[in-house]
Amino acid sequence: MTELVSETETARSEASADQIQSAVHAIADRSRAASRKLARANRAWKDRALLAIAEALKAHQPGLLEANARDLELARAEQLAAALQDRMKLTPARIDQLIAALHNLASLPDPVGTVVRGQTLPNGLRLRQVQVPMGVVAAIYEARPNVTIDIAGLALKSGNAVILRGGSAVAQTNSELLSVIRDALETVGLPADLVQSVDHYGRAGAAVLMKARGRVDVLIPRGGHELIQTVVNESSVPVIETGEGNVHIYLDESASVNSAVEIVLNSKTQRPSVCNTVETLLVHQKFSGLSEVLKALAEAGVRLHADSRVLAELPTGLVATEATDEDWATEYMDLDLAVGMVDSMDQAISHIRRWSTGHTEAILSNDLSNTERFVAEIDSAAVIVNASTRFTDGGELGLGAEVGISTQKLHARGPMGLSELTTTKWIVHGEGQVRG
């Protein structure tokens, strides 16, 4: 194990699959041991650790920026896309944001120890179902180095050890972040092994992590479609699928025109690159404000992808491309919007069922029976009536912090807070009871 870690990059690629498996399993076993210490730490201790990490980030800012500059130099040499280079970048301001996020985490209540259910049974057994840490959480993610601090902070606050697998493009930044975090943990008397990485073992290490069921309790992929699908398909460790949002707004005949303009605009343009931004607008054929909505979108720089009926009603001066099935399926994450016209709410619901990723859908309507039916029939993590789709967010919904937005139905659905990083334990107290 120690030898393997100190090997050079070249030698690493020669490490056998067995050696990598043993090394990653050893990391997971050290995580488990460290997690047992943290599980007994009270909230005050965990908060001290978060604040110590925050302080260390400030103190080590020059070293972090240097490591990040080396990653960025390589990225430029390898001509990575400019947007990706921007996402990779650490700046003093971005480090301040990470520090603020850690302070915010420290201010949040600790879910561990919360009694979820409890009762005394007729035979006198006293039951409690209590929230406890998962144990070992793993995260596989892409280039943004802020995820390293983000996931480590959330895991620690909820009492878990964490194993990270970050993007190779920011390997030097992540390695520096990791050593800052680990040192800070030790200064407050917690094991450094609460936060470890398998980056050294490359893709082969990530593959072992995905199969380490029993050693790793939950795996959270954060990144693009391809990353998430790979993790979902290859893992035997339970996965929480996060993030993909092909979000729809249905504009009912009865919707207020002014409000529709404002909500659609906000849902598309307030921050187009995130998962809760709207990607398809479905408009009832009798809605009277279509041209106002389209004009406002065009003025805000939104590129329209319209079906033939919307194209036919396009206000003079606006341009739009004809929407294809690819548009209905696409999560643009940019200033693009697919727009379709429907004869009825049922047609809108059918369209959503076919194309939605189950993240968020909204109805804008003043018709009570339509809104109630929409809420009942749409099977998504969040269903919104007469408000922006941008509200599907842990911070906005009052969870304090967000691990991600789950689009699966098991364990967590929608924005995940600290509670979603815990499991439960039944504790049963008796005085000699046996079953008859």
Added chain:
Amino acid sequence: MTELVSETETARSEASADQIQSAVHAIADRSRAASRKLARANRAWKDRALLAIAEALKAHQPGLLEANARDLELARAEQLAAALQDRMKLTPARIDQLIAALHNLASLPDPVGTVVRGQTLPNGLRLRQVQVPMGVVAAIYEARPNVTIDIAGLALKSGNAVILRGGSAVAQTNSELLSVIRDALETVGLPADLVQSVDHYGRAGAAVLMKARGRVDVLIPRGGHELIQTVVNESSVPVIETGEGNVHIYLDESASVNSAVEIVLNSKTQRPSVCNTVETLLVHQKFSGLSEVLKALAEAGVRLHADSRVLAELPTGLVATEATDEDWATEYMDLDLAVGMVDSMDQAISHIRRWSTGHTEAILSNDLSNTERFVAEIDSAAVIVNASTRFTDGGELGLGAEVGISTQKLHARGPMGLSELTTTKWIVHGEGQVRG
């Protein structure tokens, strides 16, 4: 699809992988459509369906017993183990038990619609997180035909469609049960496709089911170790792992001897073939009642597998084999018990960490700090103080009905009731709110 269903057994095996995939996907899509109807059915309607199935089981008892007799005839011809043949068997008394279980399910509260959390945000948005059905639940299980009724009833009550893959040994029984259930659903105006099976497509069908992520919301394996591990390793659909219980009791120095005898005996002998029966007993070296406990076990016919220290203190007249690592690892599910002696509770905890499946562990002790530390440090679904391990059971813990006992940490841990077959949906109501 229809052609494929009507093919003979020989022809079926020639169906291409593509044909089987299309057929199983078509089944899942019909389940999804049917589940949408059920999601809108109120409790009274769902209870009528359960009672209609109960009535139909009674009415079709002769046909069910005949189909079962044909399965049993084949089993005898193929010389299946006697225990397996017994588990396969339907009798009038067993059918009555299934009917009673359906009546019990109908009497339980419906989890669907329960508001889990809710608040009004400072900006006036009104939030509710509401329990809703998963949608499509699949179950892969072994020979016991009662699981067919059991899982179908639980799924229906919680608003889900279900796709079944039962054991081939009881194929004729399951096929008859399925047609009884489907007819009964139609008599109350619900779609027959709420309950379907992929048994016709054999192992290849089960393989497609395990990969149908998005079409199937959760997969529940019920059966032995091998079945569960196959499902866990091969599925991309989220799985809830149930059932394996390598259960431990730690007998502390301070435990009451009489109570220890009674609890250990009950935990081992009250129903040895189930997952919450104790499999290993760890005794503190200073516990004074070891010989009483061992004598009581031997008198009850329990075969002892003892470590060398326990062997050295074996009361005269008792016999025991020497325990090996295999014994510590084994879930006997029979009148066998591994017994080891420990120097300290820490040694017991280390042993449990190494060998436990995380189902249930108990401590028998009168020492407050020991019991509290045991409860805090043991990471199992249920931790029991001074009572029988047989209490880890949905019925005993007040859940009313049990889907299985989850030994994983995601979504559900320990006995799973109807609530664990639901997910949640965030419902957000506004009056034009947008994000600033």
